[in-house]
Amino acid sequence: MIRYHFGYDQHGRSRPGKRLRPQLLLRTALEEGGNVEDALDAAISIEILHNYSLVHDDIEDGDRLRHGQTTIWAQFGIPHGINVGDGLCSLSYLTILHGTVSSDRLVEMLLVLHEANLQMCEGQGIDITFESLPSVTMDQYLEMISGKTGALFSASCQLGAIAAGCAPERAKAYARLGRTYGRAFQIRDDVLGAWGATDLTGKPSGADLARRKWSFPVVWALETPPSADREVVAAAYARGSRLDEHDVEKVSAALDRLGARAAADEAHDRALAEADALAREASIDRGGTIRDFLALGARRVA
Amino acid sequence: MIRYHFGYDQHGRSRPGKRLRPQLLLRTALEEGGNVEDALDAAISIEILHNYSLVHDDIEDGDRLRHGQTTIWAQFGIPHGINVGDGLCSLSYLTILHGTVSSDRLVEMLLVLHEANLQMCEGQGIDITFESLPSVTMDQYLEMISGKTGALFSASCQLGAIAAGCAPERAKAYARLGRTYGRAFQIRDDVLGAWGATDLTGKPSGADLARRKWSFPVVWALETPPSADREVVAAAYARGSRLDEHDVEKVSAALDRLGARAAADEAHDRALAEADALAREASIDRGGTIRDFLALGARRVA
Numbered sequence: 001m002i003r004y005h006f007g008y009d010q011h012g013r014s015r016p017g018k019r020l021r022p023q024l025l026l027r028t029a030l031e032e033g034g035n036v037e038d039a040l041d042a043a044i045s046i047e048i049l050h051n052y053s054l055v056h057d058d059i060e061d062g063d064r065l066r067h068g069q070t071t072i073w074a075q076f077g078i079p080h081g082i083n084v085g086d087g088l089c090s091l092s093y094l095t096i097l098h099g100t101v102s103s104d105r106l107v108e109m110l111l112v113l114h115e116a117n118l119q120m121c122e123g124q125g126i127d128i129t130f131e132s133l134p135s136v137t138m139d140q141y142l143e144m145i146s147g148k149t150g151a152l153f154s155a156s157c158q159l160g161a162i163a164a165g166c167a168p169e170r171a172k173a174y175a176r177l178g179r180t181y182g183r184a185f186q187i188r189d190d191v192l193g194a195w196g197a198t199d200l201t202g203k204p205s206g207a208d209l210a211r212r213k214w215s216f217p218v219v220w221a222l223e224t225p226p227s228a229d230r231e232v233v234a235a236a237y238a239r240g241s242r243l244d245e246h247d248v249e250k251v252s253a254a255l256d257r258l259g260a261r262a263a264a265d266e267a268h269d270r271a272l273a274e275a276d277a278l279a280r281e282a283s284i285d286r287g288g289t290i291r292d293f294l295a296l297g298a299r300r301v302a
Numbered sequence: 303m304i305r306y307h308f309g310y311d312q313h314g315r316s317r318p319g320k321r322l323r324p325q326l327l328l329r330t331a332l333e334e335g336g337n338v339e340d341a342l343d344a345a346i347s348i349e350i351l352h353n354y355s356l357v358h359d360d361i362e363d364g365d366r367l368r369h370g371q372t373t374i375w376a377q378f379g380i381p382h383g384i385n386v387g388d389g390l391c392s393l394s395y396l397t398i399l400h401g402t403v404s405s406d407r408l409v410e411m412l413l414v415l416h417e418a419n420l421q422m423c424e425g426q427g428i429d430i431t432f433e434s435l436p437s438v439t440m441d442q443y444l445e446m447i448s449g450k451t452g453a454l455f456s457a458s459c460q461l462g463a464i465a466a467g468c469a470p471e472r473a474k475a476y477a478r479l480g481r482t483y484g485r486a487f488q489i490r491d492d493v494l495g496a497w498g499a500t501d502l503t504g505k506p507s508g509a510d511l512a513r514r515k516w517s518f519p520v521v522w523a524l525e526t527p528p529s530a531d532r533e534v535v536a537a538a539y540a541r542g543s544r545l546d547e548h549d550v551e552k553v554s555a556a557l558d559r560l561g562a563r564a565a566a567d568e569a570h571d572r573a574l575a576e577a578d579a580l581a582r583e584a585s586i587d588r589g590g591t592i593r594d595f596l597a598l599g600a601r602r603v604a
Contacts (some may be wrong), residue, residue, distance in 0.1 A: 111399050
């Protein structure tokens with residue numbers, strides 16, 4: 001089932017992917033004068049940890065499609081889905097424990113990984129609770145994505161810095177940088193979740209809107225002054241059931257007219273500018289490399 | 303939700319429980335000349351890890367009642383149930399990472415915990431697959447419980463030995479001892495799952511039979527020569543749906559007449575005798591203390 005999830009073929013090759021988190025980790029390690037060998041265990045670890053969260057998220061969100069293929073739980077049932085996620089979580093930690101990292105650095109890395117996992121659960125817990133709320137503020141939304149997405153981006157950068165032998169303070173500066181990149185990434189991901197086409201996202205178009213997910217564009221739109229378009233969005237989200245294709249199109253168009261897509265793009269760019277400021281502050285001169293990489297990743301799927 | 307799961311009251315006291323795994327761990331540490339302080343982090347860690355597995359198992363098995371209270375998923379929904387389990391898993395590791403264990407011993411302990419978690423998932427994966435099988439052999443059953451229950455019992459004893467400063471080989475002898483105790487415990491637990499009353503188990507009587515779980519008595523009974531009673535059990539388990547109260551009583555009586563309950567009691571005693579032999583072999587003189595404790599625990603719930 002794990003092979004299925006990663007899309008391995010009969011030649012032992014997995015499905016190609018962005019591998020954003022391990023890339024962030026390795027690029028950070030290289031920028032700090034480390035080498036790929038010392039950072040590889042952590043990079044594999046974070047990718048597996050990310051995939052454990054995907055397998056569980058897909059059950060929690062009821063998503064039946066990812067990377068254009070039926071999700072684990074939809075294919076093998078919820079019990080196996082939960083259990084495969086649990087197994088991946090263990091494998092993530094075992095990768096780093098059975099690797100070549102020295103004992104002291106290992107404990108430092110495991111602390112980062114486990115704290116990130118807990119923060120991810122906290123963010124996910126908020127997100128699940130959102131589903132039963134009549135409205136969500138921008139502050140609540142930002143807290144949620146800081147855990148759900150920010151935690152692993154933060155850990156990726158921090159682990160890369162630790163792998164390169166950075167002092168704890170410098171590694172923490174990278175953690176802040178990573179969390180800010182996570183915010184940028186998630187806001188962009190929300191835009192794709194509302195307007196992205198299936199062949200680019202691997203998910204049905206407007207999937208996030210269909211299940212009335214509290215994404216950046218929707219949260220932003222509902223904080224605008226009363227208007228007919230705002231009312232369309234509010235009414236759709238006040239309903240107790242899934243939106244059909246027709247409703248998704250109506251909400252998507254209303255969000256566009258309200259300027260929610262443009263606002264999300266602005267918020268995305270603001271997060272990247274904030275990351276630049278954080279990098280300057282911590283004298284991380286080459287933070288631009290990672291930033292460019294992220295922008296590239298976003299363009300590739302956008 | 304975690305407070306709810308542990309049954310905390312307004313005075314911050316949790317529901318009383320057997321705490322079998324941390325007890326095993328602490329008793330092992332004491333028998334090996336260690337002290338409670340050095341073993342406490344690991345003891346808390348293993349109890350939380352056990353509870354993460356319970357929260358997920360309850361979803362996977364569809365159990366709505368545990369310790370006489372509605373299970374997390376039945377109370378708050380499956381998404382929160384999965385997420386609370388994930389959070390508990392992280393908290394388990396963070397307990398030991400934020401504790402007072404020295405760095406080298408910490409890595410040794412984390413390896414044991416993570417390997418145990420992975421083995422638990424492997425056992426659980428087999429158990430879930432069992433549900434769609436027309437029959438299960440005794441060997442398959444024993445492999446399943448070695449992971450599902452044995453792994454954490456094994457880890458408890460091994461961690462207690464590590465906390466007491468035992469050499470790796472001796473700690474591994476305790477691991478084997480613990481796994482054998484786990485087998486004894488699970489077979490006893492299966493007897494309770496088939497014949498235990500609700501006020502003793504906190505679960506509906508015959509719950510395991512109702513959902514056609516492959517437990518020791520059933521696996522054993524289906525390996526007996528053809529008979530009318532064996533046919534009652536086989537027919538009930540060949541059915542695609544839950545058994546009602548009437549069928550559960552019929553199956554339970556048939557198992558009794560076949561001698562499945564007595565066979566389970568014998569297998570339980572045999573596992574304890576095997577544990578005694580393992581203890582003697584490793585010159586663990588006072589393995590009897592733990593054995594007596596386990597027998598006491600079994601009597602308390604039986």
